[in-house]
Amino acid sequence: MMKLYKLLSFSFLIATLTSCTFTENIYINDNGTGKFSVDMDGSSLMAMAGDQMSEQMGADAKKNIDTTFTFKQLFEQKKDSIVKLSPEAQKELKKLENFVVNSKMNAEKKEFLMTLSTDFKNVNELQDILQTISTLQKLEGGAGANPLGSNFADNGSKLNYTYDGKKFSRKAVIDQQKLAAKAKDTAADMSKMIFASSNYILKYHFPKKIKKVSNPAALFSEDRKTITIQYSFTDYMENPDKLNFDVEFEK
Template identity: 85%
Template sequence: MKLYKLLSFSFVLATLTSCTFTENITINDNGTGKFSVDMDGSALMAMAGDQIGSQMGADAKKDIDSSFTFKQLFEEKKDSIAKLSPEMQKEIKKLENFVVKTKMSSEKKEFLMTLSTDFKNVNEMQDILQTLSVLQKLEQGASTVSPFGSNFGDNNSKLSYSYDGKRFSRKAVLDTEKLAEKAKDSTADMSKMMFASSNYVVKYHFPKKIKKVSNPNALFSEDRKTITIQYPFTDYMENPDKLNFDVEFEK
């Protein structure tokens, strides 16, 4: 299946029904780690198989288990990228090493997509989700370049992570100018409706035991090295600062 067709389908899936988006971060002892966002759209496979079939054509009859890097996709779109501003090209280059993995089975009613990359330091991952929204610029009017749709990541905030071995912080700072622009956007209510029943989950694994988390809804793993917090997707899109929290580790 061509990369663009697969990405196009995932966008259709994400906007038709409730999905669960999970933001994963794993930090190793030396500070390196892995970042990923998972989308589970299996609910739609169970409810709307016929509609999916019409979108996918002959590919709907096949099980899909594929992976590719954004570097491959960018090679296909190199002419479009060359027309972008140097600043935007620099932003897009941040995504080159991301890997997109897709598993789809009509028979098993399964659709899973993962966007992942390794990092040398979690501080490198500033605004990485917002960069995804830049991908729509690759083709005029296209909203299908980003695996999770053009609005994903563009939630009117600047997201940063920090980790020094003693504390971890996830912090989104609201962009008031963008919020004002969004208030005038007639498509905002439509986006809210599309994702009203979706969830956004953060699941972070650390090399040390956690002493405390500032979010009272955090769930701990048995070894107290992993936390999981679930939010309504509307909070992620409309009130991203609600997803801010700090973690303190045991000495």
């Protein structure tokens, strides 16, 4: 089987080479616990990857893959590289330990799917998983595997979730200094071109009926307990606060 780090690096290579759909799912239970996941669909690359994919993955490109592993297992493989990172970067990676990664690749069906998921006791525990992944890419070989550099998906913001049974909030606070530095990145133009054809979808499931949502683009499920909001990935990267919204629930 392909080494875990090689598989994860290739998954994010797919994300940067073609249009992808990222779906951020949150399932909240009555007691505030729940499950968080980010699903990445890179199947469009499978239809046109051809020789390029074979060069990246070698013999593994010809195999069907359906594998599940934890970041904790991955970090064990890369422990020698992790100790070379700054204390801040190591702390960021620590947040990923309980995440489970499931990857499926089927060349015949032109399918490539990856899910990063974890359970939580409170939504306040959650952070922006894609930004944290950008820290992972700083490990040996990570930046080289990514044509957009080691800061892919780092949108220069701090994301917070809150839920108290009456209201839910998703709020990204922008770090203007980091955003300005990213704007000067030499890969910025290439990034914009790729991100323009990718989507970032929020799909949140609540235990109560929703009274109102501050974002007028929100779509409701029939039972009004789930909302779906679709953005361009450009918004996620360049205007992360555009994805902010509040939800109020019926009593």
